[in-house]
Amino acid sequence: MRGKLGDRVLYLYTWLIILWLSLPIAVMVLFGFNDKQSKSNTSWQGFTLKWYQQLFAIDGLTTALVNSLMIALISTVLATVLGTLLGLAVGRYRFRGKGITDFLIFAAISTPELVMGASLLSLFVSGNAPRGHITIIIAHTLFSLAFVVVTVRARVVGLDPSLEEAARDLGAGTFTTFRLVTLPSIMPGVLAGAMLAFALSIDDYVVTSFVNGSTQTFPLWIIGAVKVGIPPQVNVMGTLIFGIGVLLAVVNAVSARRKTTH
Amino acid sequence: MRRWTPYWLALPAWLWLAIFLVVPIAAMASVSLTTGNLIDGFAQTFSVSNYSDAIAKYSTQFLRSLLYGGIATVIMLVLGYPVAYWIAFKAGHRKSMFLFLLLLPFFVSFVLRTISWGFLLADDGILFGTLKGWGLLPEGFHVLATTVAVIGGLVYNFLPFMILPIYVALERVNPTVIEAAYDLYASRFATFRRVVLPLSLPGVFAGVLMTFVPATADPINAQVLGGTGNTMIGNIVQTEYLVNSNYPTASAISFTLMAVLLIGIFIYARALGTENVLEAAAR
Numbered sequence: 001m002r003g004k005l006g007d008r009v010l011y012l013y014t015w016l017i018i019l020w021l022s023l024p025i026a027v028m029v030l031f032g033f034n035d036k037q038s039k040s041n042t043s044w045q046g047f048t049l050k051w052y053q054q055l056f057a058i059d060g061l062t063t064a065l066v067n068s069l070m071i072a073l074i075s076t077v078l079a080t081v082l083g084t085l086l087g088l089a090v091g092r093y094r095f096r097g098k099g100i101t102d103f104l105i106f107a108a109i110s111t112p113e114l115v116m117g118a119s120l121l122s123l124f125v126s127g128n129a130p131r132g133h134i135t136i137i138i139a140h141t142l143f144s145l146a147f148v149v150v151t152v153r154a155r156v157v158g159l160d161p162s163l164e165e166a167a168r169d170l171g172a173g174t175f176t177t178f179r180l181v182t183l184p185s186i187m188p189g190v191l192a193g194a195m196l197a198f199a200l201s202i203d204d205y206v207v208t209s210f211v212n213g214s215t216q217t218f219p220l221w222i223i224g225a226v227k228v229g230i231p232p233q234v235n236v237m238g239t240l241i242f243g244i245g246v247l248l249a250v251v252n253a254v255s256a257r258r259k260t261t262h
Numbered sequence: 263m264r265r266w267t268p269y270w271l272a273l274p275a276w277l278w279l280a281i282f283l284v285v286p287i288a289a290m291a292s293v294s295l296t297t298g299n300l301i302d303g304f305a306q307t308f309s310v311s312n313y314s315d316a317i318a319k320y321s322t323q324f325l326r327s328l329l330y331g332g333i334a335t336v337i338m339l340v341l342g343y344p345v346a347y348w349i350a351f352k353a354g355h356r357k358s359m360f361l362f363l364l365l366l367p368f369f370v371s372f373v374l375r376t377i378s379w380g381f382l383l384a385d386d387g388i389l390f391g392t393l394k395g396w397g398l399l400p401e402g403f404h405v406l407a408t409t410v411a412v413i414g415g416l417v418y419n420f421l422p423f424m425i426l427p428i429y430v431a432l433e434r435v436n437p438t439v440i441e442a443a444y445d446l447y448a449s450r451f452a453t454f455r456r457v458v459l460p461l462s463l464p465g466v467f468a469g470v471l472m473t474f475v476p477a478t479a480d481p482i483n484a485q486v487l488g489g490t491g492n493t494m495i496g497n498i499v500q501t502e503y504l505v506n507s508n509y510p511t512a513s514a515i516s517f518t519l520m521a522v523l524l525i526g527i528f529i530y531a532r533a534l535g536t537e538n539v540l541e542a543a544a545r
Contacts, residue, residue: 006450010348017345018363021421024378025370027388031381042384043391086275093268101272104279110471111283112479112523114496118503118516119286122293125509142282145275203371205482206496210503219373226486230377238374245369249362 025242032235051232058233064221065237071133071217072201075140080194082141083148087189088182090149091156108146116143117210124211131213139211140201147200148193155189202241294513304510312514320498320515327495328522330409331478334416335424338473339466341417342424346465347458349425350432361429364422372419376486379415380406383487407489415483420476424469431465432458470530475523495519 035048056062090101120139124131163185167177183190205219212220222234294312298304317324349360367375382389383406393399405411435458443453481496488494495515502512 007348007352010344010352014345014348014360017341017421018360018366021364021367021418024375024382024418025367027381028370028374028378042381042387044388082275082278085271089268089271093271095268095272097269097272101276104276104283108279108283110475111287112475112520114479114481114499115287115290115516115520116283118499118512119290120282121503122290122509122513123282123286126289126293138282142278145278149275199368203373205373206480209500219371222371222373222377223482223485226377226380234374238370241371242369246366249369253358253362 028235029239029242032232032239034232036232051236055233055236058231060216061218061221061231061233061237064216065218067133067215068202068218071136071140072198075137075144075201076194076197078137078141079144079148079197080190083145083193083197084152084186084190086145087149087152087193088156088186091153092159092161105146105149108143109150113143113204113206117207120207121210131211132215135211135213136208136215136217139207140197140204143204143207144197144200147196148190151193151196152186152189155186159185199245290513291517293509294517296510298510312510313518316511316514317518319511320495323493323495323498324518324522326492327478327519330413330416330484330494331474334413334420334477335470335474337413337417338421338424339470342421342469343428343466346425346428346432346462350429350435361426364425367422373482373486376415376419376482379411379418380486383411406487407492409488409492411487412483412492412494415487416477416480419480419483420473423472423476427468427472428462428465431462431468435461467531471527474526478523479519 030044032051033047033049034044035046035050037045086101086105089095090098090105117139120135120142121131123129124135129135159182164177164181167181172180203219204217205223208217208220209223216224218237222230225231225234292306293304295306295308295310296304297307297309297311345364349357353360370378381387384390385404385406386394390399390403390405394401394403405414439457439461440453443457448456478494479496481494481500484492484494484497499512499515499519502508502515506512
């Protein structure tokens with residue numbers, strides 16, 4: 001009997017933690033509808049949709065969001081290509097230097113963001129490289145890459161090598177085998193890695209704050225606006241990104257379930 | 263020809279990691295041993311004075327960061343373990359739904375989530391403003407710009423990174439092992455302490471690593487939720503680099519931080535036993 005009661009307490013407790021984790025999201029969504037009159041947006045003053053209508057009214061914010069999306073897109077493509085190739089190498093082959101490669105991957109994941117950003121800035125400063133879009137893309141590709149390697153490697157390790165041998169026996173060349181056999185079977189890992197890379201890039205503040213020069217991204221713009229007050233458009237953009245992200249994740253999960261049940 | 267395939271595959275990523283990770287960290291090490299300033303230039307003097315100066319000047323913020331990071335990690339462990347336990351053993355077919363709900367905050371930007379807490383905790387915000395209006399709280403009551411707000415923010419932001427690895431470890435525990443313990447007349451508590459807990463330690467190790475390092479180095483929570491008395495080492499590195507352009511000092515602080523964290527991880531790893539560490543690192 002005591003066990004049953006304990007389970008129920010834990011069940012309620014889990015929900016409590018989930019509610020607590022979701023609370024700031026609810027606040028963010030709510031204050032996107034706040035008809036605020038004064039400069040601060042901390043107290044509820046009535047319902048309005050005007051921030052949705054004036055979503056792109058703040059030029060700096062819109063530019064920052066466009067920058068973020070563009071940087072996330074490019075760095076995701078770069079990190080996915082580089083990470084997939086390296087993931088194939090470490091997941092499939094035994095070669096000299098594999099130990100060092102594993103260490104590099106571990107180092108890329110475990111280096112504190114602060115150190116990564118600061119050291120990249122040191123490099124760019126000593127190389128006299130102008131900071132901007134390109135340096136941000138370089139940095140984002142760097143910290144996303146290792147995560148793509150890890151997700152792709154997990155998929156490659158579980159792969160049956162006889163499939164590729166069969167393709168080669170049937171006369172397929174290296175590239176054809178890769179395109180028609182290897183790539184489709186590691187695709188879920190590649191996609192998961194790409195999604196992770198995109199999420200990491202669009203969310204990053206710390207590393208970006210070192211290498212951005214005068215280029216603004218969405219998180220940087222928001223932090224810059226904290227002192228003067230966050231405009232409700234930020235809440236609206238956050239809400240839309242949240243909605244699209246959750247929708248994609250749910251669609252993805254449902255379609256994955258369909259595939260396994262059919 | 264085939265012999266070279268892994269090298270061709272690895273080459274582009276190798277170059278990227280070498281040029282943008284290894285070289286910069288080496289460059290930072292060398293910058294931390296220079297003296298000079300932005301206008302006159304920096305000279306490589308191999309003097310360790312930057313380190314002693316930085317540590318002397320910012321020891322308060324160093325200790326504060328380790329303390330805040332440590333307290334936040336302990337709170338996350340205490341708060342997170344029961345959640346991981348319940349989802350792993352009791353959630354049944356709804357496991358993935360609960361994991362999804364735990365990950366929900368990650369669909370909102372880290373910065374935005376932290377600012378949302380600022381909204382919630384504001385002195386005249388929806389929570390405290392309302393309570394003050396009802397006379398339930400004294401007028402001077404505030405949480406924002408205090409230590410509690412910063413540590414609370416760290417716990418909030420990194421908690422899922424504690425729960426997930428513990429969940430993964432618990433999920434792998436073979437239920438027959440637990441049944442065996444009951445068959446041998448172990449109580450619920452004894453079963454937990456002597457069977458489940460030891461088997462979940464690799465997850466606890468991974469969880470602590472994934473939360474302590476970023477929480478200690480995080481500048482955002484202190485900046486958004488803290489006051490002038492809560493400055494952490496992350497804020498100092500940002501200011502020294504980006505505002506003061508004092509690259510030698512900033513590099514020395516970054517390096518010290520990394521060294522302290524690595525030594526911490528090493529001691530922690532030894533205390534927990536290297537087998538667990540290797541197992542945790544292998545994941």
